[in-house]
Amino acid sequence: MALDFSIILRFQEALLLGLWMTVKLTLICIVLGCSLGFFIGLARTSRSALLRAVSSVYVEFFRGTPVLVQLFWIFFCLPLILGVELSNLTSGVIALTLYMGAITSETFRASLKSIGPEQLDACVALGLPRRVQVTNVILPQAVLRAVPTLLSNCVSLFKESALVSAVGMADLMFVGQNISNNTARPIEVLTVVALIYFLIAFPLTRAVTLVERRVLTKLAI
Amino acid sequence: MGYSFDFQSVSFGPLWEGLMVTLELTVAANIIGVVLGFPLALLIMSRFAPVRLPAMLFVEFFRCTPAIVQIVWFFYCVPMLFNVFLGSMTMGILALGLNLMAFNAEAYRAAIQAVPREQLDAGIALGLNPLQRTLYIVLPTAVRASIPVLLTNGIGIFQQTALVAIVAVQDLMYQAKTLATETYRPIETFTLVALVYFAVSFPVSQVVGYLERRRQLMMS
Numbered sequence: 001m002a003l004d005f006s007i008i009l010r011f012q013e014a015l016l017l018g019l020w021m022t023v024k025l026t027l028i029c030i031v032l033g034c035s036l037g038f039f040i041g042l043a044r045t046s047r048s049a050l051l052r053a054v055s056s057v058y059v060e061f062f063r064g065t066p067v068l069v070q071l072f073w074i075f076f077c078l079p080l081i082l083g084v085e086l087s088n089l090t091s092g093v094i095a096l097t098l099y100m101g102a103i104t105s106e107t108f109r110a111s112l113k114s115i116g117p118e119q120l121d122a123c124v125a126l127g128l129p130r131r132v133q134v135t136n137v138i139l140p141q142a143v144l145r146a147v148p149t150l151l152s153n154c155v156s157l158f159k160e161s162a163l164v165s166a167v168g169m170a171d172l173m174f175v176g177q178n179i180s181n182n183t184a185r186p187i188e189v190l191t192v193v194a195l196i197y198f199l200i201a202f203p204l205t206r207a208v209t210l211v212e213r214r215v216l217t218k219l220a221i
Numbered sequence: 222m223g224y225s226f227d228f229q230s231v232s233f234g235p236l237w238e239g240l241m242v243t244l245e246l247t248v249a250a251n252i253i254g255v256v257l258g259f260p261l262a263l264l265i266m267s268r269f270a271p272v273r274l275p276a277m278l279f280v281e282f283f284r285c286t287p288a289i290v291q292i293v294w295f296f297y298c299v300p301m302l303f304n305v306f307l308g309s310m311t312m313g314i315l316a317l318g319l320n321l322m323a324f325n326a327e328a329y330r331a332a333i334q335a336v337p338r339e340q341l342d343a344g345i346a347l348g349l350n351p352l353q354r355t356l357y358i359v360l361p362t363a364v365r366a367s368i369p370v371l372l373t374n375g376i377g378i379f380q381q382t383a384l385v386a387i388v389a390v391q392d393l394m395y396q397a398k399t400l401a402t403e404t405y406r407p408i409e410t411f412t413l414v415a416l417v418y419f420a421v422s423f424p425v426s427q428v429v430g431y432l433e434r435r436r437q438l439m440m441s
Contacts, residue, residue, distance in 0.1 A: 064426065070415070159287040166289070177293065187301055187302060190290070198286050202281055205281075205284070
């Protein structure tokens with residue numbers, strides 16, 4: 001069969017709209033998810049047993065179930081439980097933010113843990129107050145160490161965002177599938193969709209490696 | 222809220238069958254991924270660019286595109302491109318297996334690079350040829366070092382199997398979708414199914430955590 005990639009050009013605008021939805025969704029959920037993840041990461045190392053238990057259950061549950069199931073649950077069950085209609089975008093944002101919060105909390109937790117006890121000892125020896133210990137010693141290092149993993153979490157989120165097509169949100173994947181079904185040209189359309197995802201995710205993963213190296217030299221470890 | 226729960230109308234038969242399909246997909250994809258991931262890792266570390274570049278492209282492509290795109294692509298395009306028509310189960314296993322292969326190859330590569338240089342030098346000193354060095358020195362050390370990541374990837378693919386529901390393979394997620402629509406009981410069905418996925422993933426992730434802690438203790 002003859003492949004005809006020029007067909008893509010006819011649907012350029014639709015694909016770009018879909019891509020914009022994917023990017024928008026990803027960016028919103030990166031901001032919300034990272035903030036949520038930071039607090040959950042702190043909650044998991046908190047002294048309060050209740051806070052630890054609640055945050056652990058949340059994180060383990062979201063890491064232990066498929067994102068697709070989470071999405072379906074939030075799209076079909078949450079409106080029933082809350083008794084309100086949620087727009088597609090709201091549901092998508094809620095689902096992916098909760099997912100992102102769970103994975104980034106692990107990143108923050110690991111980076112908090114990686115700060116050696118000798119640093120705290122040094123703080124004590126220098127007589128630094130607790131607030132200065134946290135804001136000037138622990139936090140900058142923890143965030144710096146978390147950056148490469150956070151970046152790769154963002155790439156994961158970008159890829160997982162394609163799942164919202166399964167619940168009918170008009171993202172890049174959804175638009176691509178629609179075009180491919182209507183034109184009966186899945187090879188051209190789906191390949192181009194895959195390439196678009198690749199062209200965004202691949203440079204990002206390279207950036208992760210670069211940033212990782214720079215962070216490592218900066219921390220001199 | 223005025224919702225009354227009714228778990229009675231959720232029939233377990235189809236869900237059980239779905240779970241079996243999901244587990245079958247997981248095990249088969251893991252066999253492909255664990256076995257073929259290692260040679261793929263050797264290819265991406267090859268010194269010859271014509272070998273290394275295609276292998277790297279393969280790995281990066283699977284790692285940098287959404288799994289759902291890969292699965293839909295596989296189901297629609299492979300039969301048209303290669304004129305082969307396989308059962309949907311076989312297609313699902315192949316798509317997931319290739320995906321896992323790429324991720325496992327990265328895990329093996331990291332582990333292979335962590336094999337201490339001295340061990341290879343010792344192998345050369347003992348007069349082992351490259352194949353023997355790979356089989357007797359690199360393989361056992363690297364495989365042992367990569368077990369936690371392989372397990373994590375394996376459980377990842379268990380969760381990714383839910384995606385085949387979109388291309389109508391009758392796995393756990395597919396049965397859940399059907400059941401939720403038939404019985405108008407989405408909350409009960411999807412909660413139950415989420416718990417089933419969780420009940421399988423969670424113990425494995427605990428084992429991974431245990432293995433990693435033990436490894437850290439051994440290293441320190």
